[in-house]
Amino acid sequence: MRTTRNTDEAAPHKWEFKARFRRHAFGWKSQPAIQRVKEAVAEIRKVARKNPVLAADGAVALIERLSPALEQVDSSSGAIGTAVRRAIEVLVPIIADAPVDAPTRTEWLERLWEAHAADAIPYIESLADYWGELCGSAEVAVAWADRLLGITRLALSPDKDVRGYFHGTTACLSALYYAGRFEEIVRLLDVDTLWSYKRCAVKALAAMGKGDEAIRYAEACRSPWASDLDIDSVCEEILLSSGKADEAYASYGVGASRAGTHLATFRAVAQKYPQKSAAEVLADLVKTTPGEEGKWFAAAKEAGLYDEALTLASRTPCDPRTLTRAARDYAVKAPTFAVGAGLLALHWLAQGFGYEITGADVRAAYDATMKAAEQQGSATATRDRIRTMLASERLGEQLVTRVLGRELGLIKE
Numbered sequence: 001m002r003t004t005r006n007t008d009e010a011a012p013h014k015w016e017f018k019a020r021f022r023r024h025a026f027g028w029k030s031q032p033a034i035q036r037v038k039e040a041v042a043e044i045r046k047v048a049r050k051n052p053v054l055a056a057d058g059a060v061a062l063i064e065r066l067s068p069a070l071e072q073v074d075s076s077s078g079a080i081g082t083a084v085r086r087a088i089e090v091l092v093p094i095i096a097d098a099p100v101d102a103p104t105r106t107e108w109l110e111r112l113w114e115a116h117a118a119d120a121i122p123y124i125e126s127l128a129d130y131w132g133e134l135c136g137s138a139e140v141a142v143a144w145a146d147r148l149l150g151i152t153r154l155a156l157s158p159d160k161d162v163r164g165y166f167h168g169t170t171a172c173l174s175a176l177y178y179a180g181r182f183e184e185i186v187r188l189l190d191v192d193t194l195w196s197y198k199r200c201a202v203k204a205l206a207a208m209g210k211g212d213e214a215i216r217y218a219e220a221c222r223s224p225w226a227s228d229l230d231i232d233s234v235c236e237e238i239l240l241s242s243g244k245a246d247e248a249y250a251s252y253g254v255g256a257s258r259a260g261t262h263l264a265t266f267r268a269v270a271q272k273y274p275q276k277s278a279a280e281v282l283a284d285l286v287k288t289t290p291g292e293e294g295k296w297f298a299a300a301k302e303a304g305l306y307d308e309a310l311t312l313a314s315r316t317p318c319d320p321r322t323l324t325r326a327a328r329d330y331a332v333k334a335p336t337f338a339v340g341a342g343l344l345a346l347h348w349l350a351q352g353f354g355y356e357i358t359g360a361d362v363r364a365a366y367d368a369t370m371k372a373a374e375q376q377g378s379a380t381a382t383r384d385r386i387r388t389m390l391a392s393e394r395l396g397e398q399l400v401t402r403v404l405g406r407e408l409g410l411i412k413e
Contacts (some may be wrong), residue, residue: 002241002407010359011243013051013058014134015043015058015061015309016040016043016045016064017036017038017039017040017044018070018206020039020040020233021062021065021066021089022065022069023068023069023071024068024069024072025069025143026072026073027072027073028072028081029073029074030073030074030075030077030080032081033070033073033080033083033324034080034083037083037087038083038087040061040087040407041087041090042056043058043060043089043213044059044091044094045094047091048094051100052094052097052099053098053099054102055094055098055294056094056098056108057098057108059091059094059095060095060111060112062087062091063088063115063124063127064111064112065113065119066115066123066124067115067118067119067121067122067123068118070084070123071120071121072230074291074404075123080123081123083125083174084124084145085126086247088124088126088127088130092127092130092133093133095108095112096130096133096134096136096342097128098136100136100159102140105135105136105140107132107142107183108134109135110136112127113171115127116128116167116168117167118320119167119229125167125358128168128169128170128174129170129171130145130174130199131171131172131174131175132174132175132177132178132179133174134177134336136408138178138179139330141175141176141178141179142175142179142181142385143170143171143381144171144175145176145179148169148171148172148175149166149169151166152166152172152188153167153171154166156169156188156189156193157191157195157406158190158191158192158402161250164406169197170196170197170200171391173185173188173189174200176188176200177203177204177207180207181209182204182207183204185200185201186201186204186205189201191357194225194294195223195225195226195227195230195231198218198221199221199230200217200290200306201217201219201279202214202215202217202221202234202238203234204217205217206238209237211239211242211310214235214238215235215238215239217301218231218234218235219235227411229255229256229258232252232255233252233256234274235248235251235252235256236252236253239251239252242365244276245273248251249276253269253273254269254284254285255285260284261331262289262292262295262296262299263298263299263302265285265299266285266296266302267287267302268301270290278303278305279305279308282299282300282303282305282380285299286312290315292316292357293312293313293315294313294314294315294316294317294318295316295318296312297309297313297322297326298322299320300312301326301330301337301341306334306336306340309326309381310337310341312339312342313341314342314344314347317348317351317353318344318348319353319354319362320345320346320349320354320365321345323342323344323345323348323365324341324342324345324364324368326342326368327341327342327345327368328363328364328368328371328372329341330370330372331368331372332375335373335376336376338368338369338372338376339369339372339373339376339378340373341374341391342369342370342372343367343382343385343386344366345368346362346369346390346400347389348365349361349362349400350389350390350401357399359399359403362399362400362403362404363404364388367401369382369386370382370383383408386404388409390404390405390408403407
């Protein structure tokens with residue numbers, strides 16, 4: 001059991017966030033609300049360094065206030081929902097690790113349970129994923145699992161006339177897992193239900209040392225309604241935790257690492273598999289996106305694979321601004337690469353690629369290329385290559401030729 005310590009022992013503290021998180025405190029714009037959420041979390045984390053119990057009590061108070069305060073915020077972009085989920089990821093350990101007595105823990109859990117039940121949007125739905133952790137001990141987790149088990153069985157019933165939604169289903173599964181009741185989880189989920197629940201059975205099987213069975217179970221859950229990314233991630237985690245890194249990489253390394261950009265995906269894979277060379281990771285990633293080779297330019301550049309980066313950017317379109325930045329930033333460090341990137345920037349600009357391109361973008365690409373060429377000692381040859389390139393520009397308004405034509409002698413006065 002944890003060392004007992006009550007919030008009453010803490011000195012009175014005035015939380016700044018409480019005045020800001022009133023019901024309907026925010027209008028429809030999400031950015032002000034996101035900023036306030038970040039500020040509140042920062043305030044709690046600062047207090048946690050000196051007084052973990054007080055910080056945990058503040059974390060509970062913030063979670064209680066989140067949904068009522070954010071009800072009118074436009075959540076269509078998903079930004080505010082993401083901000084809240086990240087806040088919960090930070091706040092949960094603060095609450096879970098606080099050394100408090102049983103009555104205080106009970107009070108916190110009841111308050112969080114009521115807030116979760118009243119979460120209409122919902123914003124704090126993910127709180128249930130951590131319910132076992134929030135219990136703070138196996139004994140408390142057992143009590144909560146038993147409390148929720150009856151309704152959860154009904155919610156997961158194979159009888160369509162009986163089953164239905166229960167906001168505490170995930171909380172019950174989490175409490176069962178924290179209590180070590182893995183076989184019970186598997187039996188409970190031996191029904192046709194959502195992947196978000198089934199993943200608990202996968203984790204339970206893995207916890208029982210049945211990794212291969214867990215992976216087969218997860219693979220059998222694939223459907224149009226299940227997240228391939230999440231299934232890949234769970235299976236990858238099982239293999240990695242079993243020391244099967246090569247198998248994890250081959251089967252799930254790429255699928256489990258998809259991120260918002262190609263560069264972020266490369267970073268994620270490279271970080272998880274340091275035994276793989278950057279060149280190998282890059283080559284495997286490129287194979288997964290045929291026809292988009294140019295979009296891996298930034299990843300190759302970051303890995304120091306300059307020749308590969310230029311080759312990729314020459315095969316399919318690459319953002320001209322990305323290429324221009326590379327030409328500018330690497331003019332001294334790697335002038336040959338910088339010249340190549342600059343020439344490719346001008347090439348794709350001449351081909352009409354790029355978003356809302358202006359003459360300033362053309363000028364920036366040319367200036368960066370020529371500065372790199374001067375470092376390389378190839379200014380005359382590079383200018384001739386640009387002149388030849390633009391002589392065949394025929395697309396649209398011929399923006400590149402109009403901007404650089406006189407300077408290069410392609411347009412006479």
